[in-house]
Amino acid sequence: MASAPSKLYADDVSLLVVLLDANPFFWSASSLPFSKFISHVISFLNSVLLLNQLNQIVVIATGHNCCDYVYDSSSPASRSAGTGKLSALSVDLLEKLEEFVGRDEKLLKKEPEGSIASSLLSGSLSMALCYIQRVFRSGPRHPHPRILCLHGSQDGPEQYVAIMNAIFSAQRSMVPIDSCFIGAQNSAFLQQASYITGGVYLKPQLLEGTFQYLSTVFGTDLHSRGFLQLPKSVGVDFRASCFCHKKTIDMGYICSVCLSIFCKHHKKCSTCGSVFGQPHSEAASEPNKKRKAGDT
Amino acid sequence: MNNGEGRRLAGQAEEEDDEDDVDECGLEAWERAYADERSWESLQEDESGLLRSIDNKALYHAQYRRRLRSLASSNAASRIQKGLIRYLCIVIDLSRAASETDFRPSRMAVVAKNVEAFIREFFDQNPLSQIGLVTIKDGVANCLTDLGGSPESHIKALMGKLECSGDSSLQNALDLVCGYLEQIPSYGHREVLILNSALSTCDPGDIMETIQKCKKSKVRCSVIGLSAEIFICKHICQETGGLYSVAVDESHFKELILEHAPPPPAIAEFAIANLIKMGFPQRAAENVISICLCHKEARGGGYTCPRCKARVCELPTECRICGLTLVSSPHLARSYHHLFPIAPFDEVTPVRLSSSQHKLPKSCFGCQQSLLNPGNRPSLSVECPRCKQFFCIDCDIYIHESLHNCPGCESFRHFKTVSSSEE
Numbered sequence: 226m227a228s229a230p231s232k233l234y235a236d237d238v239s240l241l242v243v244l245l246d247a248n249p250f251f252w253s254a255s256s257l258p259f260s261k262f263i264s265h266v267i268s269f270l271n272s273v274l275l276l277n278q279l280n281q282i283v284v285i286a287t288g289h290n291c292c293d294y295v296y297d298s299s300s301p302a303s304r305s306a307g308t309g310k311l312s313a314l315s316v317d318l319l320e321k322l323e324e325f326v327g328r329d330e331k332l333l334k335k336e337p338e339g340s341i342a343s344s345l346l347s348g349s350l351s352m353a354l355c356y357i358q359r360v361f362r363s364g365p366r367h368p369h370p371r372i373l374c375l376h377g378s379q380d381g382p383e384q385y386v387a388i389m390n391a392i393f394s395a396q397r398s399m400v401p402i403d404s405c406f407i408g409a410q411n412s413a414f415l416q417q418a419s420y421i422t423g424g425v426y427l428k429p430q431l432l433e434g435t436f437q438y439l440s441t442v443f444g445t446d447l448h449s450r451g452f453l454q455l456p457k458s459v460g461v462d463f464r465a466s467c468f469c470h471k472k473t474i475d476m477g478y479i480c481s482v483c484l485s486i487f488c489k490h491h492k493k494c495s496t497c498g499s500v501f502g503q504p505h506s507e508a509a510s511e512p513n514k515k516r517k518a519g520d521t
Numbered sequence: 522m523n524n525g526e527g528r529r530l531a532g533q534a535e536e537e538d539d540e541d542d543v544d545e546c547g548l549e550a551w552e553r554a555y556a557d558e559r560s561w562e563s564l565q566e567d568e569s570g571l572l573r574s575i576d577n578k579a580l581y582h583a584q585y586r587r588r589l590r591s592l593a594s595s596n597a598a599s600r601i602q603k604g605l606i607r608y609l610c611i612v613i614d615l616s617r618a619a620s621e622t623d624f625r626p627s628r629m630a631v632v633a634k635n636v637e638a639f640i641r642e643f644f645d646q647n648p649l650s651q652i653g654l655v656t657i658k659d660g661v662a663n664c665l666t667d668l669g670g671s672p673e674s675h676i677k678a679l680m681g682k683l684e685c686s687g688d689s690s691l692q693n694a695l696d697l698v699c700g701y702l703e704q705i706p707s708y709g710h711r712e713v714l715i716l717n718s719a720l721s722t723c724d725p726g727d728i729m730e731t732i733q734k735c736k737k738s739k740v741r742c743s744v745i746g747l748s749a750e751i752f753i754c755k756h757i758c759q760e761t762g763g764l765y766s767v768a769v770d771e772s773h774f775k776e777l778i779l780e781h782a783p784p785p786p787a788i789a790e791f792a793i794a795n796l797i798k799m800g801f802p803q804r805a806a807e808n809v810i811s812i813c814l815c816h817k818e819a820r821g822g823g824y825t826c827p828r829c830k831a832r833v834c835e836l837p838t839e840c841r842i843c844g845l846t847l848v849s850s851p852h853l854a855r856s857y858h859h860l861f862p863i864a865p866f867d868e869v870t871p872v873r874l875s876s877s878q879h880k881l882p883k884s885c886f887g888c889q890q891s892l893l894n895p896g897n898r899p900s901l902s903v904e905c906p907r908c909k910q911f912f913c914i915d916c917d918i919y920i921h922e923s924l925h926n927c928p929g930c931e932s933f934r935h936f937k938t939v940s941s942s943e944e
Contacts (some may be wrong), residue, residue, distance in 0.1 A: 231540035292932040294889055336936065348932030351920075355887030355928055358919045383937060386861060389854035390925045397645075398922060400715035421851060464801040465850040475803065475827040476845070478796040481606050482787075483860055484649075484853050490796060497602075 230483070235446040238279045240360055240368040242353040243270070245295070246407075247286045247326055250342030257432040258405065265436040266375065267315045272440055273315070274298065280446075281368055282314075285349045286322060287376070288329035292348040295321035311422060312473050319479060343381030346374070346414070350391040350402075357400055369447045371401050371424070374415060377408035382471075385414070392418045401425075407432060411461060420461045427456050441480040468496065525633040550623050569681070582901065582914040589865050589921065604710030604787040605856050606797075607650040607851035608668055609643070610698045611636060611714050613679075615658045616689035618719040618748065624771055628718045628747050629685050631771055635675050642673045645691050646859075648837055648852040654679060655697055659687030660723045662694040668701065670837055691753065692724035695731045699738055708795040711740040713763075714781055717754060718747045728753065732760050739792075741785070747779050784859055800827045800845045802836070814841045816942070858925035866917050885913040887920070887928045905929050908936050 245266065252259040253503050284296035296318045350372070357370045372395070395402055401424035404415040411428060419426035429438040442455060464473045467488040478487045483497035493500050566572060613636065619629040640652060653673055654665040666678045694715065695777070704712040713735075722728070735742060735757075743763035744754040750767050758765035764781070768774035802824035805811070812819050823832045829843040837848040838924040869881075879898065884891050890913050894900045903917045904910070910929030920927060930936045 281742045290934040297889070332934070345932055345934060345937075347926060348928060351924060351928035351931050352887055353922060355885075355916050355919065356889060358915070359888035359890055362915060384931075386854065386857045387926045387931050389851065390858050392851075393855060394924045419852065459806070461804065463849040463851065464803065465853065474801065476798065476800045479799050479853070480794065481792070481797055482794045483603060484605060484856055486853070487796065494794070501794050501796050 234278075236369075237446040238277055238368040239273075239446040240281045240283070240357070240370040241270075241273055241367060242356060242370065242372045243282065243284045244349045244353060244372065245284055245286050245322075246344055246374075246376045246378055247322065248289045248342060248344035249326070249330065250289060250376045251344070251408065255377060255407070257435070262407070262432075262435065263319070265439065267318065268436050269283060269439040270318075270445070271314060273444055277446075278429065278446070279368065283353075285352055286325045287344045287346055288325065288350040289342060289344055290329050290332035292345050293325055293328075294352070295325055308482070320389070331377075342378065343384070344376075344378040345384070346376065346378075346381075347384040347387035347391060350395075353426060354391060354394055354398070354400070357398065371403065372400065373443055374404040374406075374418075376404060376406055376412065376415060379410075380410065380412050380414045388414050392421050395422045401447070403427075405435075405439060405443060406427065407435070416458065416461050417463070420458050425455050426458055434514065486508070522837045533882050534922045550625060567866070577698050582918070585918055586865075586868070602787045603784040603859050604712075604792060605647065605649065605784055606709050606792075607647055607711045607712055607784060608653075608702060608705045609650065609712045609714060610655055610668075610701060611639075612655045612657065612662070612694045612698065613665075613716050614689050614718045615656045615683075615685040616660075616687055617685060618689065619685040621718070621748075624747065624774070629683055631774065632716050632718070632747070633679055634682055635775050636679060638775070639778045639782060640675055640880065641895065642779060644670070646782050646785060646855065648855050649846075652823065653701060655694060656682075657689050657691075657694050658685065660690045660693070660734070662690065662697040664697065664701070668705070669692040670839075671835075688723040689719035689721070691715070691717075691722040692725055692726060692731045693759070695728075695735055695742070695757075699731075699735055699740060702740055703738060706795070706797075707793045708797060710784075710787065710792050712785075713739065713740055713742045714778075715744045715754070715757075716747070716778075717744055719750070720748050720751065722753065732757055743781060745774070749773065784856075798845065800847045800848060802826055802833070802847050805832070863921065863925060863927050863930075864906055865921065866905050866912060868913050869899075869902045869904055869911070885916055886910040887916040889911050890915075908933060 243266075245478040247259075270284070276278055280298075282296065283294065286293055286295045296314070298314070338464040353372050357372075360367050360370055371423070392402065395418075400420045400422065402415075403424040404412070404419050404426045406412050406415055406426070406428045416426050418424070427438060427440060427442055429435060445453060455478060462473070464475050465477065465486050467477055468471050468485045469487055469489075472488070474486070474488045478490060479485070480494040480497065480499065480501075483494060484497045485494060485496040487494075491501070525630075564619055578854060613632060615629060619627070619632070621628050624631040643650070643652060649670075651668045651670050652675055653668040656663050656665050665682070666675050668676070695713070702713075705711065723766045740756050741763045742761045744758055744765050746754060746765075746767040748767075750765075755765050757763070764785075766777045766780075805821070805823055805825055807821045810819050810821050811823070811825075813823055813833050813834050815838075820832075820834070823834045824836060824847065825832055826840040826843065826845060826847060828845050829840060831840055831842045833840065833847060836854050837846070839846050842857060853912050881892070881902075885902070892900055892902050892911060892913060901914050902911050903914060905912070905927050908929035910926065910927075912929075
């Protein structure tokens, strides 16, 4: 944060990276149609660009099978198209989004088993963080970045480690992750992300008013947030789930080698194969032999 | 200035070498202040005799890749076990030699600053571990802080008392540390990091016996020297399986000490695998007031121990009433990237660049930065061996040092199903 008198960017210039959920399995079952949702989002993005001439917006679409950049307000192509910058955003964004959805559909290998059809949030979070690092490298005067997740699909448990890695990296770079969750039940991953990085988590009650929620809660830059009363997080559940039954527990047993969580006492760790109560070398050389002494 | 008597122990030979050498290695401390401004020294000549400046970015990246290769070769298997629950004692040498000013402003100040940065980085990477601080002054080792998991209390204690005098004694320090580390549970990894400024050690007995005692108690000792390479430090590290390095200047010292922050490969016999009982407390609401254990005052918020329902203010901690270790799931998740590391990316060789130039992507997959230099010549890039996406070298460094996720592998569902079937 340079305090030189001839700063190019003031405190209230922001870079907003929007992660837009484009998972067809979620949108086909949602009460709010995708087209209405996109019109809310486009109005919101235009209003953010209006707040400050130097604001930048990047949109990354999160699909079921792939993720990709669909809009970047600072790239030269977006400025020259259309009669003015405002109309260019909706035209550009919709074109690329159509293309993206077509590509996503072609990559579908098989129907998702069970009822969980999650989108690849870890992929788009990682791409957003790489882009933000590039902005940090561009010099001492740069806009203040933040990430906004417009997400509705359920959490995919296979993405847990990758999402936590992304969250810790965002915390270290001091990039807040805000979430506006439009699905049915709260997403634990996004709640944790917003709590750990200092962002705002919101689950709007009336989806027809999405634009109003977005512009009042998520529109302001980071500097101005100090003067506003934004929704506070209540009831973030930090309890872990055990690896054997996947139920949340508040007291459990941790393997000291691989940190897997179990709800009951076991003799052997199912993740790393260590036998408990014995030195590693004995366990590694005789994995199948039953030992009477040292069994707990 | 110091008189000759004070310098006897601090290595007079080293002083003479500095005065005699004229090249860069033997710079006096005051000369190094001007080293940065000698911009003419950073120019190189190319083949035709024309001047060009050093490409710092490529140099930095080459250094980073060498470091990554040496790490990869030392961990022969990609799934080597690491000691994740560590009990580390940092021994800081506050003898007379620590007041030397070859590290500006003094060795002691540089050590204190870097130890503070190290403590924060250590707890960031190893949230379930504990640190204890020990100082050596006047030939006696004193315990500055007990083994504990809160970075603030260690840093406050360290910055509070920084004075140096007397001799250094490695044997006393090792004795004290072994005594402390004997009390820790058997699943923890016992480590000592000695930051040694002195060139001699005044011991009351036979240090070889102490070294054998450490070896038997399975304590892994590493030493970072600030003055010169000393045989006894090398011997300690060899016997106990630790790392010995000597710092040449302040930035090198910072690099060396931060190398000890990620968990070292576990020596299999050293720690016994065990199931540790831990609690995952819920966060209480702000308006429910209760007396907390750490500050002994009534406050809202905080966490409630699931076994005895006592209130604690921050995690991770040990409940003082029932002794249950309290953590939250993100604390455990901080260590998962050590267990599931990503493969290093392959460099894209110039041969490949020239042969298939039209087929290579024009921008980095992660940050969309152009991979072409001005003039359409391809710049340095790397490729992920699994998802075959291309990245620029800055993203490569960021991904491997901070993010620990490959954006390409995470952004394609095909690679996620492949990886889950492998594990």
